[in-house]
Amino acid sequence: MKDNRAIAGRTVxxxxxxxGIGEALCxxxxxAGAARVxxxxxxxxxxxxxxxxxxxxxxxxxxxxxxxxGSIDILVNAAGVNAGAGIFDLDALANAxxxxxxxxxxxxxxxxAFAPAMARRGHGCxxxxxxxxxxxxxxAMGSYCASxxxxxxxxxxxxxxxxxxGVRVIGSYPPVxxxxxxxxxxxxxxxxxxxxxxxxxxxxxxxxETWPGAAGALHAALLQDPPAVVRQIGQRLPVDAGVxxxxxxx
Numbered sequence: 624m625k626d627n628r629a630i631a632g633r634t635v636x637x638x639x640x641x642x643g644i645g646e647a648l649c650x651x652x653x654x655a656g657a658a659r660v661x662x663x664x665x666x667x668x669x670x671x672x673x674x675x676x677x678x679x680x681x682x683x684x685x686x687x688x689x690x691x692x693g694s695i696d697i698l699v700n701a702a703g704v705n706a707g708a709g710i711f712d713l714d715a716l717a718n719a720x721x722x723x724x725x726x727x728x729x730x731x732x733x734x735x736a737f738a739p740a741m742a743r744r745g746h747g748c749x750x751x752x753x754x755x756x757x758x759x760x761x762x763a764m765g766s767y768c769a770s771x772x773x774x775x776x777x778x779x780x781x782x783x784x785x786x787x788x789g790v791r792v793i794g795s796y797p798p799v800x801x802x803x804x805x806x807x808x809x810x811x812x813x814x815x816x817x818x819x820x821x822x823x824x825x826x827x828x829x830x831x832e833t834w835p836g837a838a839g840a841l842h843a844a845l846l847q848d849p850p851a852v853v854r855q856i857g858q859r860l861p862v863d864a865g866v867x868x869x870x871x872x873x
Contacts, residue, residue: 627748627791628829631656636695638663638676638733639702644752644800647815648699651823661691663702678702678729684736692740699750699822700730710765719766726770727777734781742788749785750793750822751778755838757796758845759856782831793831795822798838813837 635652639645640662649672652660663676674691677683678700704725706718730751741747757775760768775794782792797818813836821835834842844852 627746627789628827630697630823630826632658633696634659634661634694635697635699636661636663636674636691636737637699637701638678639700639752640664640673641666642701642703643815644797644818645699645701647819648701648752648822651816651819652697652699655823655827657697661695663687678733679724681732684732688736688740692737693744695737695741695747697748697750697826698733698737698741699752700733701752702729702733703752704770705764705767707764708766709762710769715766719769722767722770723773726767727773730774730777734777738781738785738790741790742785745789747789748791748793748826749781750795750826752795752797752818752822753778755796755798755834755841759841759852761856791829791831793822793825793833795825795833795835796838796842797821797835798841 630652635649635657637645637648637652637660640649641664645662649660649662660672661674662670662672663674665675665677667673667675674687675683676687702725704722706714706722708715708718710719712718734749738747738749741749751774753774754768754771756764756768757771760772775796778792778794782794785792795818797813799812800815800818818835821833824830825833841852
């Protein structure tokens with residue numbers, strides 16, 4: 624059985640490689656000695672390392688898996704959608720469906736496409752870039768948090784089912800990261816490079832979960848006094864938030 628803590632010499636597929644975290648992960652995997660890093664993107668630009676990969680398109684996933692599932696040693700899911708809205712905004716239901724489709728069902732579809740081949744070979748590693756907000760809801764983007772909580776539960780379930788077959792599943796739970804998705808968010812942000820470096824560290828160390836940057840302190844606080852953290856985060860609702868606008872509109 625291969626060492627599931629190794630990156631050097633392995634073939635890596637990063638889904639969501641067109642985003643800031645995905646791009647940083649590709650660079651970090653190359654830097655750690657991966658033999659081949661494939662960039663899974665929804666809209667290819669013609670680069671040699673790109674793989675057309677749309678987690679919401681069954682045909683796209685099937686085509687990618689038919690070509691490559693047997694050769695992928697490390698699968699990283701950095702794809703995601705954040706509508707940046709509260710659960711009572713006017714478009715709340717549409718936003719929630721987009722987020723759950725991408726962040727939960729997309730992750731599940733990716734697992735179905737690539738994990739069985741890893742299980743048959745008896746080795747492999749899967750990394751889910753989740754979010755610390757899977758554990759505590761930020762009201763300004765409540766349905767995004769809910770979709771990431773679903774992804775967290777999926778990560779735990781996949782870890783339990785795949786561990787006896789020699790496949791590791793790692794959850795990465797970063798705080799707000801400095802990407803296009805968080806352009807409208809104020810305050811301190813972790814760099815994509817720091818998230819990627821932490822994923823590499825977790826892979827090499829054999830960790831099941833990793834909490835980079837400020838997420839580490841928040842995780843520790845959640846373990847010590849969850850209600851206090853929930854109250855603290857719950858106060859971060861923008862003054863102009865459209866609470867209950869969907870029910871008041873009529």
